[in-house]
Amino acid sequence: YIPVFCSDEETEQFVSRIVTRPVKYGQPIQLEGDTVYSLLQLVLPEQQSAQVAEEMSNGRLGYEDAKGLLAQAINDHFRLARTNRAEWELRGDDVEDILREGASAARTEIRSNLET
DSSP, X not given: OOOSSSOHHHHHHHHHTOOOOOOOTTSOOOOTTOHHHHHHHHXXXXXXXXXXXXXXXXXXXXXXXXXXXXXXXXXXXXXXXXXXXXXXXTOHHHHHHHHHHHHHHHHHHHHHHHHO
């Protein structure tokens, strides 16, 4: 489990705790079913993911480096969402107003549908 809304440092800590197979540095890593590689595929562009796959399967990229790449890719991928959330957390009154307006609009729509 890696939370989306945490700090870059916390992401690095979560990624560093991913359990990996016992592979010595320089040995090929079997990619099928590999957690680190599977997560990398989710957050890296396709071309970069293919390059990482080649490097891991040829033993040129070990787990320590792959985890560092994964943490960076996760942080990059979610940076905008994290920034937006932090900004909205500072605007609690605006969030409450938006939720009230949405609830009111939903009630109006529901009433209209139930009456027909």
